[in-house]
Amino acid sequence: MSETPDASTVNALLNSPQHRTGLNDLHLEVTAVTRRYPWLARVSGVVPGMADTDRTQWEHPNLALRLAIPDAADALGPLIGQAGVCRRVYTVAAVDYDTSTLDIDIVVHGESSPMMRWHDGLTPGDRVSFVGPRPHAAPTDAAAAGGRNHLLADGSAYPAASAIARALPGVVTVIIALPEDAAQAGSYNADFPGAELRYAASSDTPLSHAMTTLEIAEGDTVWAGGEREDIRAVRARCLKELGLPKAQVQVFGYWRHGKTETDADVARLTAVAELQKQGRTLEDDLAVEI
Ligand SMILES: Cc1cc2nc3c(=O)[nH]c(=O)nc-3n(C[C@H](O)[C@H](O)[C@H](O)COP(=O)(O)OP(=O)(O)OC[C@H]3O[C@@H](n4cnc5c(N)ncnc54)[C@H](O)[C@@H]3O)c2cc1C
The missing domain is CATH 2.40.30.10 (Translation factors)
Incomplete structure (x- = not known):
């Protein structure tokens, strides 16, 4: 360490x-x-x-x-x-x-x-x-390149996913993992105009579980934000199981169970300082040990 x-x-x-x-x-x-x-x-x-x-x-x-x-x-x-x-x-x-x-x-x-x-x-x-x-990263209009955009977000990334969906016409599916009973489902559609909204069932890694219901075709882009371990699992599914090229996978840990954002900042600064000594830069935030 x-x-x-x-x-x-x-x-x-x-x-x-x-x-x-x-x-x-x-x-x-x-x-x-x-x-x-x-x-x-x-x-x-x-x-x-x-x-x-x-x-x-x-x-x-x-x-x-x-x-x-x-x-x-x-x-x-x-x-x-x-x-x-x-x-x-x-x-x-x-x-x-x-x-x-x-x-x-x-x-x-x-x-x-x-x-x-x-x-x-x-x-x-x-x-x-x-x-x-x-x-911060947002997909481009994938439709222009023959693909589609899928967004996955828990509550912390809900504002980002909504802002992206409102700005970008090419978002086809949004999966949200809500920190509450999904009984209130219908009221969220207006935040994601034009997209099909799906709700992830509650679990430790809700977004990566719900991702199995997504039909992802060649050329599609996956953008995801949420709890760090869930997002790591989303990334593994995208890259290893589906074989999507890295350029079509935009995934970000927004918080981590049991750790503060200061913990994450200190871990990141420590990793960046260490890499700098070796003349390198941080390329994979999700690889930093928090
Ligand atoms: C690029 C980016 C954009 C973000 N945008 C938003 C946003 O728009 N809205 C938003 O709400 N969050 C957003 N977040 C996440 C937010 O920064 C973190 O949730 C942050 O840790 C909250 O600070 P805190 O002081 O409440 O908790 P901290 O002091 O960081 O953590 C204390 C405890 O609370 C837990 N905790 C922290 N966040 C959550 C959570 N969301 N759900 C359950 N437990 C939690 C931690 O695991 C820890 O145990 C964003 C993060 C990033 C990196």
């Missing part, structure tokens, strides 16, 4: 041009805290500096923000000169550049965590700093 990198290594990695290019330091002034669904909160707000950023930065179908959330115990905060703060990544669920407003949708999960505590105490008028937006 490699050693956790020291403060100067961590800062050099996080402030490198490679990491910072195109990112803005902004903040969100909260205007409303609502519930989209019993399990999904929505935080809406104004971003004062948005009009000074490049409009095209906000047009990508899958954008993420790294929010600075209070956490006195965070291990990474002191290393990057932000003691008392942890960093949590969330998707831009909706954005309107003309009014400098955006929404983020937050899974209300049962663990006691920095994000859950922050959300519980949140009221209009509060502010949160963030870095972003950072474009």
Whole structure:
């Protein structure tokens, strides 16, 4: 097991041009805290500096923000000169550049965590700093190349899958693993216009199980986001069982059972620092031991 990198290594990695290019330091002034669904909160707000950023930065179908959330115990905060703060990544669920407003949708999960505590105490008028937006992978219009797009998402990737489905006409199937009884099924269709929506049955790896019901043809692309071990299983099915080329497999671990996002960041920074010593770069995030 490699050693956790020291403060100067961590800062050099996080402030490198490679990491910072195109990112803005902004903040969100909260205007409303609502519930989209019993399990999904929505935080809406104004971003004062948005009009000074490049409009095209906000047009990508899958954008993420790294929010600075209070956490006195965070291990990474002191290393990057932000003691008392942890960093949590969330998707831009909706954005309107003309009014400098955006929404983020937050899974209300049962663990006691920095994000859950922050959300519980949140009221209009509060502010949160963030870095972003950072474009994350989204399929292109596969139909143009004779293929189709399939999306698989648990609650954490629901905002991203919905944003992609709303932006991209070529999404044919969406499988969602909801953190609640699927009895409320029908109400989610509007978030995935034009796609056939399917619901994964509850299990430790719901998306990879539900994937067996997908008819995936040559030329199709699979995009998936969710719990890391579930996503690793999705990837194995795509690459090993179905033999899809890597270019048609876009899969991402959004969180990990029993680990915090800070644990994941530290593991990733440790792996990147170690690879850098060997003159290499991180090519496979899912291979990092968290
Ligand atoms: C690119 C990207 C985009 C993301 N977008 C979103 C988004 O739009 N909405 C969203 O809700 N999440 C999103 N996530 C996931 C989110 O960042 C993590 O769930 C994060 O760990 C939540 O922080 P926390 O402080 O609540 O929990 P942490 O302090 O990180 O973890 C504390 C405990 O909570 C558990 N936990 C964390 N998340 C979940 C969960 N979703 N369900 C059940 N248990 C959990 C952990 O396993 C751990 O045991 C995204 C992640 C990435 C990488």
